[in-house]
Amino acid sequence: xxxxxxxxxxxxxxxxxxxxxxxxxxxxxxxxxxxxxxxxxxxxxxxxxxxxxxxxxxxxxxxxxxxxxxxxxxxxxxxxxxxxxxxxxxxxxxxxxxxxxxxxxxxxxxxxxxxxxxxxxxxxxxxxxxxxxxxxxxxxxxxxxxxxxxxxxxxxxxxxxxxxxxxxxxxxxxxxxxxxxxxxx
Numbered sequence: 001x002x003x004x005x006x007x008x009x010x011x012x013x014x015x016x017x018x019x020x021x022x023x024x025x026x027x028x029x030x031x032x033x034x035x036x037x038x039x040x041x042x043x044x045x046x047x048x049x050x051x052x053x054x055x056x057x058x059x060x061x062x063x064x065x066x067x068x069x070x071x072x073x074x075x076x077x078x079x080x081x082x083x084x085x086x087x088x089x090x091x092x093x094x095x096x097x098x099x100x101x102x103x104x105x106x107x108x109x110x111x112x113x114x115x116x117x118x119x120x121x122x123x124x125x126x127x128x129x130x131x132x133x134x135x136x137x138x139x140x141x142x143x144x145x146x147x148x149x150x151x152x153x154x155x156x157x158x159x160x161x162x163x164x165x166x167x168x169x170x171x172x173x174x175x176x177x178x179x180x181x182x183x184x185x
Contacts, residue, residue, distance in 0.1 A: 020053045020087040020100045029080055031111035035072035037157045039110070040183055043070040047077040047106045055097035057087040065103055072161050073108045124151055126181045130164045132174040142180060154183045 045068025052061040062078035081104070090100035125143035128136055139155035158181055167177035 015092060016090045016098065016100060018091040020057065020090040020102065023057070023086050023088055029084075033076060033080060034108070034111060035070075035076045037161045038070050038072040038076075038108070040154060040157055041070075041162060041181070042110060043068070043073060043162075044109050045069050045073055045107075047074050047108065048103055049077050049081050049106065050101060050103045051078075051081050051085075053087045053089060053100050053102060055089050055099055057089045057097075059085050059087070060099075066105075068108060069163075070108075070161065077106050077108075122147055122150055124154065124183055126151075126155055126158055126183060128158060128162075128164070128179050128181050130166055130177045130179060132166050132176055134163045134166045136162060136164070137176070145183075158183070 046066070047064060047068045048066035050063045050065040051059045054060045059082050062081045064074045064078065067074050068077075089097040091097055122145040124141060124145035127140050127142040129138040131137045136159040139159050141151040141155065144151050145154075162181075164177075164179060166174040169175050
């Protein structure tokens with residue numbers, strides 16, 4: 001299982017006698033949920049999602065309280081929370097169902113046997129040109145996988161889904177830089 005919920009917290013609009021509780025009969029996530037672009041870039045991370053549980057126990061809103069650094073992992077976390085999480089709603093001391101904000105921490109780890117393991121069918125390297133603000137200015141294939149279209153697609157994935165920490169000079173000023181990024185299928 002690539003995602004493991006490891007902590008949660010709550011807040012409600014009025015005093016709650018009984019917190020909302022998650023109703024699950026099986027794990028809400030599987031290795032199939034790992035975003036393909038995050039797999040290709042070997043991205044892992046911890047996401048903290050803040051979401052609103054309505055009086056019917058349905059998640060109606062989800063925001064990222066703490067990013068993993070990967071837009072793909074952050075976005076997929078909220079998709080899973082909204083689509084799959086169902087709660088018994090929070091209740092006041094009088095038994096009235098009320099909405100409640102909750103936070104949940106998710107740890108995304110690459111599934112065993114995934115990207116980059118021996119036997120992967122495609123792998124290559126990209127040379128990424130990084131702007132002073134950390135965004136990708138350009139990308140070129142430095143070591144081909146043997147599949148030109150796949151190589152170009154990986155450049156697009158890196159350019160759209162990845163932000164880098166820019167290089168700094170000896171005075172701490174951000175500098176343009178280049179970085180080699182390995183990619184796998």
